[in-house]
Amino acid sequence: MPGRTGAAPQGLIHRHDLIAALDRATKKQVTIVSAPAGTGKTSLLRSWSEHSGRPTAYLSIRPDQYDAQLFWLALLDAVRRATGSSEPPPTAPGFNGPEAVKAELAAVDGEFVLIIDDLHELSSPEAIGQLTTLLRTLPTGVHAIVATRGLSTLRLQRLRLLDELAEIRGTDLPFTEAETRELLATAGITLTDRSLAVLRKRTEGWAAGLRLAILSLAGHPDPERFVAEFSGTDRTVAEYLLAEMLDNQPAEVQRLLLRTSVLDRVNGELAELLTGTRGSERILLALEDANAFVVSLDHERTWFRYHNLFRDLLRLELRRTDDVHQLHRVAAGWFEEHGDVAESTRHLQAAGDWTEAAQLLTDHALGLTLDGQAATVAALLRSFPSGAGVRGLALAHAVAELNRGRPDEAVAHLAVARADLTKAPEDRRHRVRTTIAALDLLAARLRGNFDGVIERVEALPSATTTSTADVVLSNDARATALLNLGVSAAWSLRLSESEKYLLEGAEAAREIGRPYLEVACLAHLGFAATRDSLTRVRQYCNDAVELATRHGWASEPVIAPAYITLAGTLSWTGEFDQAAEWLARARDAVPAGGEPGTQLLLHLAAATLSAGRGRYEEALAALMAATEVRMTGRHALTARVLGWMIELRVRLGQLDKARATLAAVDERLVATAEIRNAIAVLRLAEDEPDAARAELRPVLDGSASRNPRLSLIEAYLLDAHASRALGDDKAARAATERALHHAEPDRIILPFLMTGSASLLTGLPSHSATHAALMTEIIDATSVDPVGLVDTLSRTELRVLRYLPTNLTRPEIAGKLSVSLNTVNTHIRHIYTKLGVTDRSTAVQRARDLRLLSTGRN
Structure with a gap:
C-alpha cells in the first residue's frame, strides 16, 4: 500500500x-x-x-x-x-x-x-x-x-x-542513548540517566535485548534494581528475560505463546486448536501491536510468525512443560486437513512419526511436484534419518530423481517400491500401484524408451476406491499417463494416436485444475498434427504458448516442444527469420542434459533451418549432435536425421563419408522413406538415375514407412531429377506437378530447396502451371529467375494472390508479406484489372479457372 x-x-x-x-x-x-x-x-x-x-x-x-x-x-x-x-x-x-x-x-x-x-x-x-x-x-x-x-x-x-x-x-x-530513552518512553518506562546508560551499555544497543528488557521492566516494582542486576551472556540474558516476560503475561497468553511455538507460522484457528481456548487471533494481534516479537505475514494480518530468537527460546521452555510431540501431531493433522501436505509432513517428522511422514509424502509427492514444489519434496526427503530406519520412501525418491532428469536412478527406486508393494497395507496398495505405474511411464519416456511407454500403459490400474486421496491421485496419474502416451506416440510417429492421447490429456488436466499438464499436452500437440495440417500445428502451438505465457512459463522446458515445432514448420514453409526466433526461444527453454526426445527435436529443428538457408555445414553439425543424444530406445525421427546427414554430405561433395554413413545405418531403417530418399540422392550423384528411381518406387507407392509430408514431396522431386537425367521430360514434369500438389495446401517449400529443384519449375509450361504462386515463392527463395512461369501477373502480385483465398484481411496480408497496406492495395487493384474482375471472391475463382491457384485440398 x-x-x-x-x-x-x-x-x-x-x-x-x-x-x-x-x-x-x-x-x-x-x-x-x-x-x-x-x-x-x-x-x-x-x-x-x-x-x-x-x-x-x-x-x-x-x-x-x-x-x-x-x-x-x-x-x-x-x-x-x-x-x-x-x-x-x-x-x-x-x-x-x-x-x-x-x-x-x-x-x-x-x-x-x-x-x-x-x-x-x-x-x-x-x-x-x-x-x-x-x-x-x-x-x-x-x-x-x-x-x-x-x-x-x-x-x-x-x-x-x-x-x-x-x-x-x-x-x-545499535540504538543510541536518545533512541533507547524514546523506546522506553513508548512503553511508559522512566529510568534515571545512569540506569539508562547502564542498560544501553549492557545490551550494546541490541534491539532484541532492549525489547526483552522493556517487556520485563513493564510493571516491575523496582526498575532501577532490575537494570542494576541485568547482566550475563546474550544466551543467559535472553533466557532470563524470557522467563520474566512469561511470568508477567496472563496465563492464556503464556499458554498460547508456548504451545504455538512449535509452528513456523500460526493463525487464530490453529492456535485455538493447540491451546484449546478461544480468542487466539485477538491475542496475536495484540502481541504484534505491542511489537512483542510477533510479526504478521499477510496484509489481512491472519497469519503470524514469532521472531526466530523468541520462538527458539519459547521452544526451550516448552520442553519443560508440555508434550511437544503431541503438539506436532495435532499441527500435522490440521495442515493435512487444510491441504498443506508439506507442512504436515514437517510436523510429523518433528514428532518422530517417521512412518506416517513417509506415507504422507509418498502419497502426495507426485501432486506436490505438479504444483511446483519439487524442491520442497527434495528438502523433506533430506529431513528423514539416513539408513534403513525409515521405509516406504522409494516412490518419493523416484519422483525427486525424475524431476532432476535422472530416470535411471528413478527406475532403481521404483524397483524397490515395487518389491515393497506386498508389505503395504491393503487400503494403500492401489494408491502405491497407481503411482508406480504413472512414474514408470514417465521414466520410460525420459529414457527415450518410447515403445516401453506403450507397453507399460496396461499397468496403469483403474480406481477401485472413492476416497479423496485415491481419486486425486488417480486423476493426476491418468492425466500424466495420457501426456506420456501422447509424447511417446508422437516420437514414434504414431501421430494420429498421439493427437488423440494429448487432446484427452489436455482436457483431463483442465478438469482437475492442472494447467502445467495442460500446457505440456498442448506443447506436444503441434508436433502430432504435422502429419497433415500446418494450420492445426500452428493453432495448437499458439494455444500452448498463450497458456504458458499467462502462467509465467514462457521460458520453461514445458513449452519448449511448441517452440521447436514452430521453428521446424516455419522452416518447411521458408519463413526462416521467424523460425530462427522460435528456435532461439527453444534453446533458452531447454536445459542442458534435458529430456532426450526434446534434445533430438531441437537439433533437428536447427538442422532444418540451416539446411533451408543453404548452410549445409551448420546443418550437418546439428544432425551429428542429434545422433549423440543418448536414448534407451529409438526416436522415429532418427531415420530423418540419418537420411539428411547422407544428403548433406552429398551436397557438400563428401561422397565417401555419405557412403560410410549409409553403411552404418541400422538395417531396420534402410527401408524407410527417409533413407531411401537419401540413397536416391547418393545414386544421382553417382550418375545412376535408374538406381535412384528404383529406390524411390516404394516411397511413391506408399509401401515404404514414411512421414507422409516432407518425405513424399522430396521423393517426387528426386524422381523428377532422375527422370530428367534419363531424358524423360514428361515424367519429370509429372513428378514435379505431384510434388507441387502435395506442397500446395501448406505452402511447403523446404524439399524444393534441399533438392535444388528450382530448375524443375522453370521447365513447366507457364499456362498449365496450377501452382504459379507457390512456384514463385520457391523460386524467390532460391533466387532463380522465373522465366516462363506466368506472364500475366508479376512475381509480387502472385504472392499477394496466394493469400486471397484465405480469411486474412488486407492489413494481415501486409503483415505476412512485410509490406505496407498501400502496397497490398495497389497489387490487389492490378490483380483485379489483369484478371478482369471487381471483387476478391471472383478474383479467386478466376485465378483457379486459369490454374494460377489450386482448387483446394485433396
Whole structure:
C-alpha cells in the first residue's frame, strides 16, 4: 500500500538518523540492510515504509523457503497488492517469477519501493540467482530494499561499481542513548540517566535485548534494581528475560505463546486448536501491536510468525512443560486437513512419526511436484534419518530423481517400491500401484524408451476406491499417463494416436485444475498434427504458448516442444527469420542434459533451418549432435536425421563419408522413406538415375514407412531429377506437378530447396502451371529467375494472390508479406484489372479457372 504519514505504530520509534540514511539510499537502485538477528531490521523497515510517502510492496520471506516458485508467487502477490492490481494469482509449477514481477513493476507509474525482508530464509539457489538478475535490471523509478542476516548472498558487485548499491550494516543499527530513552518512553518506562546508560551499555544497543528488557521492566516494582542486576551472556540474558516476560503475561497468553511455538507460522484457528481456548487471533494481534516479537505475514494480518530468537527460546521452555510431540501431531493433522501436505509432513517428522511422514509424502509427492514444489519434496526427503530406519520412501525418491532428469536412478527406486508393494497395507496398495505405474511411464519416456511407454500403459490400474486421496491421485496419474502416451506416440510417429492421447490429456488436466499438464499436452500437440495440417500445428502451438505465457512459463522446458515445432514448420514453409526466433526461444527453454526426445527435436529443428538457408555445414553439425543424444530406445525421427546427414554430405561433395554413413545405418531403417530418399540422392550423384528411381518406387507407392509430408514431396522431386537425367521430360514434369500438389495446401517449400529443384519449375509450361504462386515463392527463395512461369501477373502480385483465398484481411496480408497496406492495395487493384474482375471472391475463382491457384485440398 502507498506509504502514509502519522504516528509511529505502537512499540516503534522514529529512528531519524537511520530513516534519513534510508531516504538517501533510495536515490540508488538497491539498498542492502545486513545485520544479525534481533538488531531491529524489520522494525526499521516498517517504520520507514510507514513514513516514506511512496507506494511500497513489503514481503517477509517465510522460514525455510526452498522453492523458487513459491517465493516468486509471494513476491508477485505483494507487488500486485501494493499496486492495486486485480490480476488473478498464477498457479502450478515452473512459474516464471522474474518476468512476471518485472512486468508488474514496469507498469507502475512513478516511484515505487520493493522491500524484501528475511532474505536469509530463502534457501533456493535458483531464486537467489533470479532475484540477483531482477535487482540488477529494475525498471526506472523502482528501488529495492533487501534485509538479511550477515552477508548478503546476492551478487551485486556490478551495482556497487556503478555506485547504484547502498548498504546499511549491523554496526549502523545499535540504538543510541536518545533512541533507547524514546523506546522506553513508548512503553511508559522512566529510568534515571545512569540506569539508562547502564542498560544501553549492557545490551550494546541490541534491539532484541532492549525489547526483552522493556517487556520485563513493564510493571516491575523496582526498575532501577532490575537494570542494576541485568547482566550475563546474550544466551543467559535472553533466557532470563524470557522467563520474566512469561511470568508477567496472563496465563492464556503464556499458554498460547508456548504451545504455538512449535509452528513456523500460526493463525487464530490453529492456535485455538493447540491451546484449546478461544480468542487466539485477538491475542496475536495484540502481541504484534505491542511489537512483542510477533510479526504478521499477510496484509489481512491472519497469519503470524514469532521472531526466530523468541520462538527458539519459547521452544526451550516448552520442553519443560508440555508434550511437544503431541503438539506436532495435532499441527500435522490440521495442515493435512487444510491441504498443506508439506507442512504436515514437517510436523510429523518433528514428532518422530517417521512412518506416517513417509506415507504422507509418498502419497502426495507426485501432486506436490505438479504444483511446483519439487524442491520442497527434495528438502523433506533430506529431513528423514539416513539408513534403513525409515521405509516406504522409494516412490518419493523416484519422483525427486525424475524431476532432476535422472530416470535411471528413478527406475532403481521404483524397483524397490515395487518389491515393497506386498508389505503395504491393503487400503494403500492401489494408491502405491497407481503411482508406480504413472512414474514408470514417465521414466520410460525420459529414457527415450518410447515403445516401453506403450507397453507399460496396461499397468496403469483403474480406481477401485472413492476416497479423496485415491481419486486425486488417480486423476493426476491418468492425466500424466495420457501426456506420456501422447509424447511417446508422437516420437514414434504414431501421430494420429498421439493427437488423440494429448487432446484427452489436455482436457483431463483442465478438469482437475492442472494447467502445467495442460500446457505440456498442448506443447506436444503441434508436433502430432504435422502429419497433415500446418494450420492445426500452428493453432495448437499458439494455444500452448498463450497458456504458458499467462502462467509465467514462457521460458520453461514445458513449452519448449511448441517452440521447436514452430521453428521446424516455419522452416518447411521458408519463413526462416521467424523460425530462427522460435528456435532461439527453444534453446533458452531447454536445459542442458534435458529430456532426450526434446534434445533430438531441437537439433533437428536447427538442422532444418540451416539446411533451408543453404548452410549445409551448420546443418550437418546439428544432425551429428542429434545422433549423440543418448536414448534407451529409438526416436522415429532418427531415420530423418540419418537420411539428411547422407544428403548433406552429398551436397557438400563428401561422397565417401555419405557412403560410410549409409553403411552404418541400422538395417531396420534402410527401408524407410527417409533413407531411401537419401540413397536416391547418393545414386544421382553417382550418375545412376535408374538406381535412384528404383529406390524411390516404394516411397511413391506408399509401401515404404514414411512421414507422409516432407518425405513424399522430396521423393517426387528426386524422381523428377532422375527422370530428367534419363531424358524423360514428361515424367519429370509429372513428378514435379505431384510434388507441387502435395506442397500446395501448406505452402511447403523446404524439399524444393534441399533438392535444388528450382530448375524443375522453370521447365513447366507457364499456362498449365496450377501452382504459379507457390512456384514463385520457391523460386524467390532460391533466387532463380522465373522465366516462363506466368506472364500475366508479376512475381509480387502472385504472392499477394496466394493469400486471397484465405480469411486474412488486407492489413494481415501486409503483415505476412512485410509490406505496407498501400502496397497490398495497389497489387490487389492490378490483380483485379489483369484478371478482369471487381471483387476478391471472383478474383479467386478466376485465378483457379486459369490454374494460377489450386482448387483446394485433396
